[in-house]
Amino acid sequence: MSYPKFVNPQDLDRFRQQAVKAEKSFRARVLICATGCRSKGALDICEAFHTELASRKLDKEISVVAAGCHGQCSRAPAVVIEPLDFLYGGVIPEDVAEIIETTLLKGKPVERLCDRADGKLAPTMKEAPFYRRQRREVLAHCGRVDPKKIEDAIARGCYAAAAKALSMTPEQVIDEVREAGIRGRGGAGFPTGVKWGFCRKATGSPKYLICNADEGDPGAFMDRALLEGVPHQVLEGMIIAAYAIGAAHGFVYVRAEYPIAVEHVEIAIRQARACGLLGRNILGSGFDFDLEVRMGAGAFVCGEETALIASLEGKRGMPRARPPFPANQGYLNQPTTINNVETLANVPLILEKGRDWYKALGTPGNTGTKIFALAGKVNNTGLVEVPIGTTLRQIIYDIGGGIAKDRPFKAAQTGGPSGGCIPAKFLDLPIDYDSLKKIGAIMGSGGLIVMDENTCMVDMARFFMDFVQQESCGKCVPCRVGTRHMLDILTRICAGDGQDGDIERLESLGHEIKAAALCGLGQTAPNPVLTTIQYFRDEYESHINLKKCPAKECRGLFRYRIDEKLCKACGRCLKTCPAEAIKGEKKVPHVIDQQRCTLCGSCFEQCKFDAVLRE
Amino acid sequence: MSVSTMAPLEPALKVIADLAPVTEGRIIPLLQKLQEAYGYLPRDVVLEVVRRTGLPASRVFGVATFYSQFRLTPGGRHTVRCCRGTACHVRGSKAVLSAVKSHLAIDDGETTPDLKFSLETVACLGTCFLAPVIMVDNDYFGSMTPGGIKKVLDAYQ
Ligand SMILES: Cc1cc2nc3c(=O)[nH]c(=O)nc-3n(C[C@H](O)[C@H](O)[C@H](O)COP(=O)(O)O)c2cc1C
Ligand code: FES
Numbered sequence: 001m002s003y004p005k006f007v008n009p010q011d012l013d014r015f016r017q018q019a020v021k022a023e024k025s026f027r028a029r030v031l032i033c034a035t036g037c038r039s040k041g042a043l044d045i046c047e048a049f050h051t052e053l054a055s056r057k058l059d060k061e062i063s064v065v066a067a068g069c070h071g072q073c074s075r076a077p078a079v080v081i082e083p084l085d086f087l088y089g090g091v092i093p094e095d096v097a098e099i100i101e102t103t104l105l106k107g108k109p110v111e112r113l114c115d116r117a118d119g120k121l122a123p124t125m126k127e128a129p130f131y132r133r134q135r136r137e138v139l140a141h142c143g144r145v146d147p148k149k150i151e152d153a154i155a156r157g158c159y160a161a162a163a164k165a166l167s168m169t170p171e172q173v174i175d176e177v178r179e180a181g182i183r184g185r186g187g188a189g190f191p192t193g194v195k196w197g198f199c200r201k202a203t204g205s206p207k208y209l210i211c212n213a214d215e216g217d218p219g220a221f222m223d224r225a226l227l228e229g230v231p232h233q234v235l236e237g238m239i240i241a242a243y244a245i246g247a248a249h250g251f252v253y254v255r256a257e258y259p260i261a262v263e264h265v266e267i268a269i270r271q272a273r274a275c276g277l278l279g280r281n282i283l284g285s286g287f288d289f290d291l292e293v294r295m296g297a298g299a300f301v302c303g304e305e306t307a308l309i310a311s312l313e314g315k316r317g318m319p320r321a322r323p324p325f326p327a328n329q330g331y332l333n334q335p336t337t338i339n340n341v342e343t344l345a346n347v348p349l350i351l352e353k354g355r356d357w358y359k360a361l362g363t364p365g366n367t368g369t370k371i372f373a374l375a376g377k378v379n380n381t382g383l384v385e386v387p388i389g390t391t392l393r394q395i396i397y398d399i400g401g402g403i404a405k406d407r408p409f410k411a412a413q414t415g416g417p418s419g420g421c422i423p424a425k426f427l428d429l430p431i432d433y434d435s436l437k438k439i440g441a442i443m444g445s446g447g448l449i450v451m452d453e454n455t456c457m458v459d460m461a462r463f464f465m466d467f468v469q470q471e472s473c474g475k476c477v478p479c480r481v482g483t484r485h486m487l488d489i490l491t492r493i494c495a496g497d498g499q500d501g502d503i504e505r506l507e508s509l510g511h512e513i514k515a516a517a518l519c520g521l522g523q524t525a526p527n528p529v530l531t532t533i534q535y536f537r538d539e540y541e542s543h544i545n546l547k548k549c550p551a552k553e554c555r556g557l558f559r560y561r562i563d564e565k566l567c568k569a570c571g572r573c574l575k576t577c578p579a580e581a582i583k584g585e586k587k588v589p590h591v592i593d594q595q596r597c598t599l600c601g602s603c604f605e606q607c608k609f610d611a612v613l614r615e
Numbered sequence: 616m617s618v619s620t621m622a623p624l625e626p627a628l629k630v631i632a633d634l635a636p637v638t639e640g641r642i643i644p645l646l647q648k649l650q651e652a653y654g655y656l657p658r659d660v661v662l663e664v665v666r667r668t669g670l671p672a673s674r675v676f677g678v679a680t681f682y683s684q685f686r687l688t689p690g691g692r693h694t695v696r697c698c699r700g701t702a703c704h705v706r707g708s709k710a711v712l713s714a715v716k717s718h719l720a721i722d723d724g725e726t727t728p729d730l731k732f733s734l735e736t737v738a739c740l741g742t743c744f745l746a747p748v749i750m751v752d753n754d755y756f757g758s759m760t761p762g763g764i765k766k767v768l769d770a771y772q
Contacts, residue, residue, distance in 0.1 A: 036741075036742060039742050039757065076745075215741070218698075219701035219739060220739070221741040256647070257739075294644065295643075297646075297684040313640050314678065316678055317682070373743065375743035375746060376701070376706070377705060382744060447701065447702075449702055449705060451705050455705050473681075577762065578761045598761075600713070601707060601761075602710070602761050
């Protein structure tokens, strides 16, 4: 489709009215997550709906939308039916005819595809436990629009906030954002309005704006969902930010592992440019701004702002000391603002609904909502948006549906390799930037990984240290060498070779690295170790003194055994064992050959009678 | 280096011409395009970039070796990516990775002698709800178990 070029805000509004009208010509919409759910066959479902609706001549009254993420990824592939607001999970192409017959023609739910609340059917998103307690503001349109169509975004009011901002002075825009109190969602939580103010005041021209979409925290995927699902919302935030700081050129720096995000942002930029929302004299305001997409090349440290800038300049992605801060000397030594994707996606909301509305969300000093990527051993995995200040218990139990297999909660990890493991005693702590910092963790980008009794905290610390070791750029000694030492100590503890004094050595190394490292990567790298020592010291002691891994995860510190009384000789474990280490026949309890066992745990996961023991 | 292993330069020249002028700031996008064309970064191709840009070879190779996306040796026909992210870790990705390694008899970053598979680990595939996840080329395989590896990999020719 070709787009008209808007030369003033009235053109935009007229286009919006047309887009709304075009959408209303359909009486129902089928919204299929074609991004995250693609990995579970969502595209086949789109295809099936198109074919089936066309063959029933319903394609003029019911539209099929390849939309973004609905949030409840554990029920992938997910399909939402508007206007009924039904959410179906685990849909396969064979379900499509029935959905059309039962739901789209008769208005009734297909029960087996619905979620349940307290044993009762909960077909709508309003009723479903996963959504009931969320506050989806930033994600409001994610999953509700076709990300490849600017008309869908505009129909929902996208770019109206940008038009409003362009009618204000840059200082007024900065004021609004500062007073709203939003803090950067990329990790450090620096007040966005203040950051913009620095860049506005900085001398030097041209200025640059960078959207940080490197999303390095392993286990976080909200930036991916936003770019894939509502790319225009992020672009709108960028236009507003660029106007506020006075930048004419911007970059979206996306990790290469997110091909769908790259594709959708590129399409969005092309369409916005065609509509005159990017380029010269945007909406007749006299403001010029354009954007390009750059792909990361697989270096975690490039999420750090100075490393990201080095990478944009075509150099090795190594951070440098700050100050000077990017606000004064950033890309090509020019004043530069770097903001995270989610931060930018919040900006249009602030402009549209105002600072007071925004401040009412969250708590004083920690305003707005935060999107968490809920993963690990929790029942409902996916993206959860809640007001800041919600407790872990509400997120994990009320929204997340509790721990898989009803096992007890052990810890939640936030902030990835820079964060910490939060123990059960803090389940009722309202989580915000400051409360998390106080207990040794950080908000980070919002990855929230839930762990149960089977996760070893020492191994977790070792895992993150290994990650940091691999990703350390090598420029500063504390990070390059210090984390190596910490990793060596952790590795030997996990192998059962821990020594007296290892815990203390880890603590002192950790504090030194935090104090001396050059960039945020090294400065925060000891956090997972220090918090696990603080809250799970007994596990370290057990590994070192008793040579036992209480969670039965560390190789060599436990073994698998089949209880002959519990074993029903069903053969499941025997079939699943990749090492052919299990012997047994029909009606004879099976036995594990300890010599051949590789401790992969497949039999443990597969056994339906809990007959495989770890001891 | 024997002549037969030299990569033809024509595709590189086209990529370079498309992106011209090749300034220092555009080295990474250029190398990404070249890798897309060749599957890896052949030495002669990188040297051609050096000639075109006038930058020291150490700068260009420095970039090519810093970022894990770039490979300087040919990969296999299929790339197996094992996620080593946190969500996958707590759901047992370590055992999945060892199973892949032992099934293919190669280590992270290596290619099987028959050039069929290359193995890479990635920080997170952004599909943590499928944990533990592996990806073969563009296909995702979620909730992997060590026992399921053989079936997944045997389906590739
Ligand atoms: C090692 C390291 C990795 C980082 N990774 C990211 C990232 O993936 N995404 C991001 O937005 N910020 C990341 N940051 C934070 C950025 O340096 C920067 O603070 C942020 O992009 C600023 O945006 P905000 O103010 O909107 O949060 C990282 C920082 C460090 C030290
Ligand atoms: S941690 Fe494996 S996909 Fe995110």
